Amino acid sequence: MAASSLTRLAEQLLEKAKVLDAYNQSNGLDPVSFERESFVNAPLDVEDTRKAAIDLAQDVKRLAQGPRDLLFESLNMFNDLANLHFIYHYEIPKHVPSNGDISYTELADLTGVAEVLLRRMARVAMMNRIFIETSEGRVRHSAASRILNNEPDAMDACGFLLEELFPAASKMVDAMKKYPGSGEPNETAFNLAFNTSRPFYLELEAAPERARRFGAAMRWMSRGGRFSNDHIIRGFDWAQLDHKGGVVVDVGGGHGAVSIALARATSNLRFVVQDLPVSASQGAELLPATLRDRVSFMGHDFFKEQPVRGADVYFYRYILHNWSDKYAENILKAVVPAMKDGSRLLLCEFLPNMDMIQAIGWNSVERTPSHWEELFKSVEGRLEFLGARTPPGCSLMDVTMPPASSSPDQCLRQPEGAVSGAANAHLPRLLCLHGGGTTAAIFRRQCRSLVRSFAPQFRLVFADAPYLTDAPGTDAAALVTVYPPARYGPFRCWLRRLPECVAQEALVGDDAPAAVWGEADTEAVAAIERAMRKAMTADDEAGGRGEWVGLVGFSQGAKIAASVLFETQLRRDARVSSGETKHHFAGADWRFGILLAGRAPLVSLNELNSPLEGFELPTNSRAGLPPVPGDYARNQHRLRLPTVQVHGLADPGLRFHSALYADFTAPGTAELVEWDGDHRVAIRPKDVQYIVQATLRAATHLSLVGILDSVYEH
Numbered sequence: 163m164a165a166s167s168l169t170r171l172a173e174q175l176l177e178k179a180k181v182l183d184a185y186n187q188s189n190g191l192d193p194v195s196f197e198r199e200s201f202v203n204a205p206l207d208v209e210d211t212r213k214a215a216i217d218l219a220q221d222v223k224r225l226a227q228g229p230r231d232l233l234f235e236s237l238n239m240f241n242d243l244a245n246l247h248f249i250y251h252y253e254i255p256k257h258v259p260s261n262g263d264i265s266y267t268e269l270a271d272l273t274g275v276a277e278v279l280l281r282r283m284a285r286v287a288m289m290n291r292i293f294i295e296t297s298e299g300r301v302r303h304s305a306a307s308r309i310l311n312n313e314p315d316a317m318d319a320c321g322f323l324l325e326e327l328f329p330a331a332s333k334m335v336d337a338m339k340k341y342p343g344s345g346e347p348n349e350t351a352f353n354l355a356f357n358t359s360r361p362f363y364l365e366l367e368a369a370p371e372r373a374r375r376f377g378a379a380m381r382w383m384s385r386g387g388r389f390s391n392d393h394i395i396r397g398f399d400w401a402q403l404d405h406k407g408g409v410v411v412d413v414g415g416g417h418g419a420v421s422i423a424l425a426r427a428t429s430n431l432r433f434v435v436q437d438l439p440v441s442a443s444q445g446a447e448l449l450p451a452t453l454r455d456r457v458s459f460m461g462h463d464f465f466k467e468q469p470v471r472g473a474d475v476y477f478y479r480y481i482l483h484n485w486s487d488k489y490a491e492n493i494l495k496a497v498v499p500a501m502k503d504g505s506r507l508l509l510c511e512f513l514p515n516m517d518m519i520q521a522i523g524w525n526s527v528e529r530t531p532s533h534w535e536e537l538f539k540s541v542e543g544r545l546e547f548l549g550a551r552t553p554p555g556c557s558l559m560d561v562t563m564p565p566a567s568s569s570p571d572q573c574l575r576q577p578e579g580a581v582s583g584a585a586n587a588h589l590p591r592l593l594c595l596h597g598g599g600t601t602a603a604i605f606r607r608q609c610r611s612l613v614r615s616f617a618p619q620f621r622l623v624f625a626d627a628p629y630l631t632d633a634p635g636t637d638a639a640a641l642v643t644v645y646p647p648a649r650y651g652p653f654r655c656w657l658r659r660l661p662e663c664v665a666q667e668a669l670v671g672d673d674a675p676a677a678v679w680g681e682a683d684t685e686a687v688a689a690i691e692r693a694m695r696k697a698m699t700a701d702d703e704a705g706g707r708g709e710w711v712g713l714v715g716f717s718q719g720a721k722i723a724a725s726v727l728f729e730t731q732l733r734r735d736a737r738v739s740s741g742e743t744k745h746h747f748a749g750a751d752w753r754f755g756i757l758l759a760g761r762a763p764l765v766s767l768n769e770l771n772s773p774l775e776g777f778e779l780p781t782n783s784r785a786g787l788p789p790v791p792g793d794y795a796r797n798q799h800r801l802r803l804p805t806v807q808v809h810g811l812a813d814p815g816l817r818f819h820s821a822l823y824a825d826f827t828a829p830g831t832a833e834l835v836e837w838d839g840d841h842r843v844a845i846r847p848k849d850v851q852y853i854v855q856a857t858l859r860a861a862t863h864l865s866l867v868g869i870l871d872s873v874y875e876h
């Protein structure tokens with residue numbers, strides 16, 4: 163019997179749970195429980211596993227609930243918030259002893275709440291693992307309630323969320339009806355709930371206790387878990403700036419939570435925390451004396467021109483997501499004149515679960531990487547988006563101001579680090595195979611939108627094909643003017659005999675296309691494998707340590723990618739049927755592929771599996787045209803590993819790409835993305851978005867990433 167999705171997900175969850183338990187055990191930490199905090203300062207790979215486990219557990223629960231119970235639970239979530247509000251308001255946590263327990267009667271006396279009511283409320287909280295009832299019927303702390311007791315900022319976070327935004331939430335639809343489509347900060351649900359015409363932050367600024375509580379809530383969020391400052395510290399190479407004279411401006415930095423953590427993690431960098439005057443002066447008062455020489459506070463309205471000029475980094479955490487595009491553009495425009503060549507804008511944003519809050523409090527939105535890119539472009543054409551890095555809890559959008567003299571092709575010459583630096587070293591890796599008659603560097607440039615859009619989930623690594631060729635192939639025809647051979651050659655091919663790729667190397671054996679597998683085929687496969695391994699080893703040496711999970715290929719590179727996946731599938735099948743263990747092609751257990759304009763047929767990559775009907779031999783150029791849909795409708799040898807197949811509707815080779823999908827791919831295993839383009843890699847955000855969505859669906863299904871598609875649906 164085939165495993166149901168419930169069983170499959172539960173098994174995947176079990177794998178993640180074992181990894182998490184093993185981490186605790188091998189580090190001498192207590193096993194997880196509701197009594198003690200766990201995963202404090204866990205390394206990034208553990209954080210990734212934890213996030214995957216959470217997503218899987220949610221889905222296991224939702225599937226087990228079924229749609230009716232799922233809906234019912236969602237509809238009743240307000241009860242838990244009302245319960246927490248009671249716990250916050252009557253300050254229950256601080257009256258429960260840190261160690262030991264207390265009777266309901268005593269707790270009722272201390273809090274001034276009737277015992278019957280207190281017992282009811284506490285028991286609801288206990289169902290959510292906040293407090294524990296002992297076997298003697300007394301109350302003691304759970305790990306969660308102990309945090310509320312030990313960390314005053316945690317209670318402030320409750321206060322802010324439950325007394326500012328929770329009441330506003332119920333007014334969201336009213337606000338949307340009253341102010342349809344508004345992006346104004348004073349036409350929000352918050353404005354209706356509090357009957358004010360001031361935007362959220364000005365309302366708080368006018369009431370210092372509310373501003374203080376908000377600042378404390380932000381501090382608390384940064385202290386651990388998903389939003390921990392650690393992710394920002396580890397998510398960017400601060401060491402490169404940590405020299406005397408290095409300056410970071412923390413724009414809208416609140417009470418300086420991030421700057422304080424970064425100052426502690428570096429030795430020389432200085433931080434200027436800017437915020438509205440009340441928040442800035444509260445931050446200055448709270449600043450530890452030991453950091454006064456390196457962290458300072460400044461009242462500054464970020465809509466006005468940035469007064470600190472020439473800083474190395476202008477850092478914005480959770481700022482622009484509070485503002486609709488019109489305002490976000492103005493905030494960024496105010497900093498551009500202060501930037502020197504090479505200044506960085508570093509934005510910590512993109513919180514998939516926070517989109518509702520933005521709608522409720524600010525009439526704003528959590529943006530996707532492509533939305534960010536458009537925003538940066540509209541602010542200042544020179545700003546160069548270097549990509550989004552994704553430590554858990556946020557994305558760091560990294561933007562630089564290149565020197566005025568830099569040309570677009572400088573990007574081509576950049577080291578891999580621009581998109582595959584230390585920050586994404588832990589991410590699962592995709593190996594990218596360029597089209598015939600181009601190079602890895604050109605393909606990286608062609609894929610720049612894909613690289614950016616995949617930055618939160620995957621590290622993309624580009625491989626050079628094994629064979630040299632004289633001229634750019636048809637896969638690069640449109641690029642000849644952009645990448646003249648004299649400057650960007652020599653160009654390369656994966657297959658030596660395809661018409662678009664005239665090999666420079668002498669062929670082994672007879673030049674005539676072979677009908678049966680020969681030595682030249684064995685050597686051709688080894689050359690492909692060597693070329694792939696070379697790029698993979700280079701990336702290992704550059705610090706990449708994520709699992710190799712997928713292949714991305716364009717045109718001839720897509721044909722090779724599909725063929726490598728098919729060979730992987732054959733080796734897996736052989737393992738299952740005979741228990742025989744064969745090495746993985748190029749050393750990785752490839753799980754899925756993104757095939758951009760990939761032509762039928764597939765290429766046999768193993769003598770033992772040849773000849774398969776309709777397949778090419780590696781050195782066989784095939785007289786005549788490749789198959790078109792229907793030619794191999796009965797083909798039994800179909801690719802089953804998941805693929806996303808991307809077809810340009812104006813591509814002259816479309817019918818050959820369609821044949822790959824129709825005749826060489828098992829039904830139901832591929833997602834087809836069609837876009838309005840010719841023989842190119844899609845670059846426009848709208849086209850790239852579909853490829854990314856389809857890939858994330860496949861990858862989520864394979865449990866390679868845990869991010870929700872909806873994040874990309876703006």
Ligand SMILES: C[S@@+](CC[C@H](N)C(=O)[O-])C[C@H]1O[C@@H](n2cnc3c(N)ncnc32)[C@H](O)[C@@H]1O
Pocket residue numbers: 363380381413414415416417419420436437438441462463464465478479480481484
């Ligand atoms: C979501 S909080 C983020 C705080 C801080 N960056 C952090 O991550 O902890 C937004 C911050 O923007 C500040 N802010 C709002 N409007 C501002 C303005 N016009 N100029 C400067 N700061 C502002 C608020 O006071 C608040 O501290």
